Amino acid sequence: MEGSCKRSRSLVWNYFDLVSPSKVKCMICDKQLAFSSNTSSMLRHLRSTHPGVTEEYDNPAVSAHTGTSKQGRQEELDEALVDMVIKDLQPFSTVEDKGFKAFVNKLDPSYILPTRKALKAMVQAKYCAAKEKAMAEVKQATYVSLTSDMWTSINMDGYLGVTCHYVTAEAKLATVLLCVSQFPQTHTAAHITESMSGLMTDWGISGKIHCMVTDNAANLVATAQLLKVRHVPCFAHTLNLVVKKAIDQTPKLQVIRQKARKIVSLFRSSCNAKEKLSEMQQLMGRPVQKVVQEVDTRWNSTYDMLQRLYDQREAVGAALSNLNTEVVPLTSGEYDIISECLTLLLPLKHATAEMSAEKMVSASKMIPLYRMLQHTISEKSTKVTREESIQLGVHLKESLRSRFHTLESTRVLALATLLDPRFKTIGFGNPDRVREAERQLTLECASLMRSSPDTVHVTPQEPQPSTSALAPSLEAACPTDNLWQLLDLRVSEAQRVHSATADATVEVQRYLMDAYLGRQEDPLLYWKERITVYPSLYQLAIKYLCLPATSVPSERIFSKAGEVLCKKRSRLKPSTAEQIIFLNKND
Template sequence: MDKFLTSSQKDHDPSPTSSNEPSCSKSEPEPKRKKCISAVWAHFDKLPNKQLAKCHYCGKEYKTSGNTSNLLEHLKRAHPLAQQVNNENTSSQLERYLTRTDVYGPTSSKKEAIDKAIAAMVATDLQPFSVVEDIGFRNLMRVVDPRYVMPCRKTLRDTHIKNMNESMTEKLKGILDSVDSCAITTDAWTSRANVSYLTVTCHFILNFELKTAVLSTKPLMDETNHSSLNIANTLREICDEWKVFDKLHTIVTDNAASMIKACELLKKKHLPCFAHTLNLVVQDALNLENVQNVLKITKRIVSYFKSSAIAYAKFKNAQGTENPCSLLQEVPTRWNSALQMIQRVLRTREPLTGTLLRCHNAPIPLSEDQFRILKDLCSLLEPFEKATKHASAAKGVTISLIAPAIFALSQSLEELHEQMLTPVGRETCEFLQSNVKKRLFSYENRSAPRLGTLLDPRFKKEGFQNPSNAQQAMLMLEGEVHNVIQGVRSKNSTEELPRNDEETPFLFKCMAGKIKEKNKSSRADSIITIRQYMEQRNAPHDSDPLQYWQINKEHLFALGQCAIKFLCIPASSAESERTFSKTGAIVTERRACLKPKQVNTLVFINKNQWLL
């Protein structure tokens, strides 16, 4: 107790130096205050050059210049989890996470694998680069693997996406080098950012399997005009970049005059998109006055239900089913949307009419005669929808379907003419018949659809409507097979080693001269080969023509080479349009400032997933 009091008195008693009298003893200097170290240095390393610091997470180097403001800004911008580095009240758990040293290193195979997976996800799922900065995604990755540190947006774009694009590009170039022939489709499109893009897709057969690759989605060389010369120069530049111009024999585009002229400038065969031509045939029929009168009334009824939630609810209740049907509105740019609208109205005829009669200010329901017209239109348009779907298929051979589709449409319209219920239906049917002859019959005169139909074992000569077109196609095929046989023989003759006459058996020496003088007729061999193929029974309708040629690649070698050349041609330019749909999902309002180079990279990775 005395000890405690003594120490307390010492603590509370004024020191002698605190009095007014000057102290005779010199006061000791205070210890130098230790400089506070910024918490930022838990995330950066000082380099030998003291003016630079290196980030633990992304490896970027920054100048310090005696302060850490720019380092802190980098953490806040690129590594949001480190935003609280200067907060004294930071929880110990988060502080341990921020200052941990057991994270994957930049060269870790695990980190590289996750980085590649995130880059592939961004390109495949059309995610923005900023997804790596989203709090929810970062939290998810932290739970999945706490040792993994997310790359910043710039690293993802300029390193991982770029490396993936370069790897896929080199792989595709190697594949195209081994291909002897190919075809391309192309189309133009304007993005939300008002940038006009030209897409080029390449189609070829590799190991008797049809392949499709997007080569480029980039602006025209001269963005100030869309002339045929500008389009031709851009196409030539893209083809030269991929080294496919000399292997290219057909370009498929829409019916635009500039596209047709561009193919003429490039001196390449042009095939108008069959699906686009079908669309023109049907659109002309839908614009007939009597047809428009009924369609306008139908569209008005559908618009009424689309604009009234109460009427729409009554319409669904009137159907009395667990999964009631919804009405579909026509889209001017898609003719088949008119067919879908008609089909849905006919399917819900009774609940639709009953609901209109019970609703206030509703349009007048369709009459019986108008319903009969809709039935006729539905019957006439359904064959065209089937033909469009077949010609626009993404997988499988389509060039061989053009001639049979025209044959089937023409025959269907003849049969439907007798089944029409109304004068409007008969008038529309007659118009479609004449329009099919005007716009579609010319396809049988084109070499690509002709040869494609002959080389499809499902159709052969039976796929043609006009027998004379089939005979002309046979002559063209004979010439193609002759060229293949002649090329193979000339190649073999140069590679054949000279024989030693001493090794020739005695009985064959006298014939050696005659055998050498005997002329080999490639023309006769081509005729025999084609006859063998044509006399075989046609393949089943659900079989794959490329599998047939793979099985018979040795027995019918020359014809198989012709099939590889012509069956790769697509019947439509739908693949280019599908690419633009993806591009529209990439260049959105949120990402309207993407540069064309980044757009091209993302579309290339997204559409060429088979290369991964």
């Protein structure tokens, strides 16, 4: 208590921490001094060791007129430093680097850099405030959807990442990182379920979760089942499986792919080959570009590898002919096959990129986008001439149908499509599925109307008056033993259900007859402007349109985590890493 009082009276406490009743520590150099209820020794230390910070004590005029502003300036720069560490994922040790210290001193000699420990404490304080704010915002959401994924760090530590998606009161799609926490247990569904249950309770979303989107990993699918949450497979991962299978089923394309990998490996591992390629590109007036390495887990990297080789085919061929290597170049016929196959694969690449965008309504696109992919690939298949390209087109269509043919019968996706004013019924391909989706939407809308606070509920204590002229005399004769009470209640409930169903039917049909929204426009803005026109459908729209189409948000968390948990920061605690990533992603 005494230390805190001293802090409020003396600006010396801006540079010292009370570590015990008789000890203080300098925040600039970490030196500890004896403390006996006065600041004299602390001020002497500052004057002798850090003379640049004592101007406000040694010059009363400066202290009187600028002391407060200096303190405010110190806090302002501290906050900017914390933001830099978070946004650029810089290590706390940055403040100890000689070059950084000299740079800061040149910019503002009066600014005292915090110690590494002080900076870490500032980040922790910012994390606590940001998490509290995020929790308050998430608790305001009526419905949320989750994405989840598992990851292993460079230190072979397991991590669980979870993101939350919801529609705000301003009808904006919001994404919040809930956690990217160390997961020391085995990655079984039971352990993941236990961890996620605690997380859901902490964030107050246990009864609000509409769906969970993950890849096709069996443990994550089982986790959704154990949590009794609807599971939706990641569209991007499924599309990746579609393309990889189609390529694997096209033998000649596989041979070309293997040859391409060897060519790329040469130019990325040999300095001589790399320089020769650059030389050839300049001589031919081509852009100086590096070849692209394929990543086994991402099919679009295969596309990028083949596309770059095709674009630089003359320079690549010339460079290989001038190198002493056993790597076999691609032939002109093979490049023709690559060109036609790239034409077939391009729509799938566009679809992957579009569906992986964050802060955009996406789940409602899955059904219409699948239909457009079928149509586009069928159309492009008629224009290719090479046998290998024709085979690839057939395999792509078969694989698409095999993986996505159940989309229209998936209730959450069908209702999301129907509630997206850009698509409605025209987004479907099967008329029976359209009728079923309309029926389900009407039933859910009617259920919402019946459960509305404005609805009058009939209770056994207050039965509705009978319409029969004889009823009053019967009730008067037997007020405590109404023979017809059960039937009267059932009739009343049936009337209420009928009324709600009729009202829901009217609201749904009015919406479906309304004009379509442009494909590039925001469906959430549409619903915000019509909240009074379609009040029940608005509630269902924010429920179904907050669902992301992919689990990419969780994967992007781990891309950031890889930058934080690197060799330079091998001593960083998992809890501190989580704080930094939380602030970085939720900024």
